[in-house]
Amino acid sequence: MPSLRLLLFCFVACVSQAAEPEKLMLAHYMPWYATQQVSGSWGWHWTMGHYHPEQRKWDGKREAASHDYPLIGLYDSGDDEALECQVLLMKLAGLDGVIIDWYGTSTHNDYAVNHEHTLMLIPWLKKAGLRFAICYEDQAIGQMKLKPGDDVKQGLQDLQWAEKHWFHDASYVKQDGRPVLLVFGPQHFKQAQWDQLRAALPSKPMLFGLPHLSKTHGMDGSYGWPPVSGGKAISTEKWHAELEALYARGTAGEAIIASAFPGFKDIYKQAGVHESYGSIAPRSGQTLAESLDMAQKSGAALIQVATWNDYGEGTVIEPTHNLGYRYLEMLQQRSAAPKCSAADLRLPVMLYQLRKRSSRNAKLGKELNQAAAFLFEAKGTEAEAVLAGVRDALGQQPARFSDTPxxxxxxxxxxxxxxxxxxxxxxxxMNQRCRLDVYAPAKQKSFPTLVWFHGGGLTAGERFIPLQLRNQGIAVVAVNYRLSPGVKAPAYIEDAAAAIAWTFKHIPDFGGSADQIFVGGHSAGAYLSLMTGLDRKWLAAHDIDASRIAGLIPLSPQVITHFAIRDERGIAELQPLVDDMAPLYHIRKDAAPILLVTGDREKEMMGRYEENAYFWRMLKLVGHKDVTFHELAGFSHGGMPEPAFPLVLKFIQEHRSKQPSPAASGIPQ
Incomplete structure (x- = not known):
């Protein structure tokens, strides 16, 4: 009898364990991007009928319908190399899979292309051991303007296709043995029609809708989404309350999918599509952190991160030029079983860029396939070694950028x-951010070099070789540095000094002259150039005298203590401060020659022109003999570098021999 009780206990325990729902974190994925290079034309989601990706800005970015920019550049959702990169990033960040935004099987608009892209994505997900589910956009039916009754036929065609090809797939996400099917809304079909549609699906999928529509449309449960409406800025308290209300419904017994998001900032109004839906501030990553924490505490088996890549609505967590890998690092930190370090997150992007640059080299292609195989096995160290070998090989070949291969x-x-x-x-x-690119002449010797620091308020940004500085007879060293709030001052200044010191040490290996090193940047990068060039201690830590710099080229710098540093200290944005973190504090007459440029005083960041005018005047008063100040009339803070670069190149040519200008210059009228 005791043995029977033991068997019964074990049986009950096993059943209870089997009934425990699978906990998954999934990213909402958009498969709708198309590029000229891959698809033959730029898709609507990059252009929105307003933007022109063939036009490139001074920083090399293409014009696009987005407030941010993919770290790998504008990509095509039907490009296997982009898909490989994305699923590897998902895997290494600790995501369990994706929920794919799906417009069905129709050929209306770009629906067929989106469907084809979805079919291309799924094998990559499976290769990475990731899961998938579908979010059906029933609004697509309404956009077709079908005859009465034909809309249900189209819906049946779509969902029966999904039933046949996806719902029984071992990688498809299920709850209680039923496939999970999200519906964005619903926005077209009513409850009676949904009853008709679900009756035709033998797998009996669990239907999830938005919280305010799910009950009235016959859904089985609800999922969260960034709660924007009315074109208003939604407060933190408001979206917290919306999520808490959803999770309370889950506690009461309703099936829910929890939601996390980084913020919301659409571009529809700027693109002329329609009015904005509203906005949710990202708050330097706190919005994603808080919504993730709430989701994980909600008890929901499924968490949907909205979104992986909706650039039109500004809910992107994949790596971007502004924020790099910040959001993926946050996911990785919260992952139950992280598969790599934060530094390894850059490897899939490196793989993608090297694939583009080596597309015509079969030998290097095989090596990159080996690196990819290591990454699919989460072997970052082995993958990095192979990638470094390919990188070094490409460094000996004609310069080729990954966005223009x-x-x-x-x-x-x-x-x-x-x-x-x-x-x-x-x-x-440091391993992730303290990296640089060297773009150097191949057939010249003793050429000048410009060490270039990107802008971004010391909290964002990514290195790049400015378009106007390419093929100009100079080398450009483009530098990344660690960012706030991940680090605080003076970490990024220390990084900048280390990059300059590296250039002094290594630029002769590339053929450049260590006596012709200029240091510059835009905005926050300009601030770093001045701090390292004026305060001697940063380069002295590397046994380098800052006076060895051939010239400083700050474009629209902050010369008082930087606002990001003031923010780190809890000082109000409009409270000025001049201390040892201010370039103005370190002015000296024996500093390197300086080219100082700002945008139009009426279009610049608040007070930026006035700061620089005072900075210029104080340099003159202490006896600096070679400082030039330009105000570029008509140009904003973000647009001023383009007209500034001819001045930059002229300055470099005039100061190649480190001879100061014979006379001081004034402020142009």
Missing amino acids: DEADENYRLHTELLYREEKDITPA
Whole structure:
């Protein structure tokens, strides 16, 4: 009898364990992007009928319908190399899979292309061991303007296709043995029609709708979404309350899918599509952190992160130029079983960029396939070693950028992803961010070099080689540095100094002259150039005298203590401060020659022109003999670098021999 009780206990325990719902974190994925290079034309979601991706800005970015920009550049959702990169990023970040936004099987608009892209994505997900589910856009039916009754026929065609090809797939997400099917809304079909549609699906999918529509439309449960409406800015308290209300419904017994999101900032109004839905501030990552924490505490088996890549609505968590890998690092930190370090997150992007740059080289292609195989096994160290070998090989070939792989320049070489912090014990953050690219002439010697720091308020940004500085007879060293709030001052200044020191040490290896090194940048990058060039201690830590710099080229710098540093200290944005973190504090007459440029005083960031005018005047008063100040009339803070670059190139040519200008310059009228 005791043995019977033991068997019964074990049986009940096993049943209880089997009934425990699978906990998954899934990202909402948009498969709708198309590029000229891959698809033959730019898709609507990059252009929205308003933007022109063939036009490129001074920083190399293409014009696009987005407030941010993919770290890998504008991509095609039907490009296997982009899909490989994305699923590897998902895997290494600790995501369990995706919920794919699906418009069905119709050929209306771009629905067929989106469907084809979805079919291409799923094998990559499976290769990475990731799961998938579908979010059906029934609004697509309404946009077809079908005859009465034909809409249900189209819905049946779509969902029966999904029933046949997806719902029984082992990788498809299920609850209680039933496939999970999200509906965005619903926005077209009413409850009676949904009853008719679900009756035709033997798998009996669990239907989830938006919280305010799910009950009235016959859904089985609800899922959260960024609660924007009315074109208003939604407060933190408001969206917190919306999520808490959803999770209370879950506690009361309703099936729910929890939601996390980084913020919301659409571009519809700027693109002329329609009015904005509203906005949710990202708050330097706190919005994603808080919504993730709430989701994980909700008890929901499924969490949907909205979104992986909706650039039109500004809910992107994939790596971007503004924020890099910040959001994926946050997911990784909250993952139950992280598969790699934060530094490894850059490897899929490196793989993608090297694939583009080596597309015509079969030997290197095989090596990259090996690196990819390591990444699919989450073997970051092995993958990085292979990628570094390919990177070094490409550095000996004509310069080719990953976003324009068909264009190669025999006269230049491009060396990427070089680590410039050379200490023995570097942190994962250093390993990821303390890297630079060298773009250098291939057939010249003793050329000048410009060390270039990107802008972004010390909280965002990504290195790049400015378009106007390419093929100009100079080398450009484009530098990444660690960012706030991940680090605080003076970490990014220390990084900038280390990058400059690396350049002094290594630029002769590329053919450049260590006596012709200029240092510059835009905005926050300009601030870093001045701090390292004026306060001697930063370069002195590397046994370099800051006076060796051939010239400083700050474009629209902050010369008082930077606002990001004031924010770190809890100082109000409009409270000025001048201390040892201010370039103005360190003015000296024996500093390197300086080219100081701002945009129009009426279009610049508040007070930026006035700061620089005072800075220029104080340099003159302490006896600096070679400082020039330009105000570029008609140009904003973000637009001023383009007209500034001819001034930059002229300045470099005039100061190649480090001879100061014979006379001081004034402020142009």
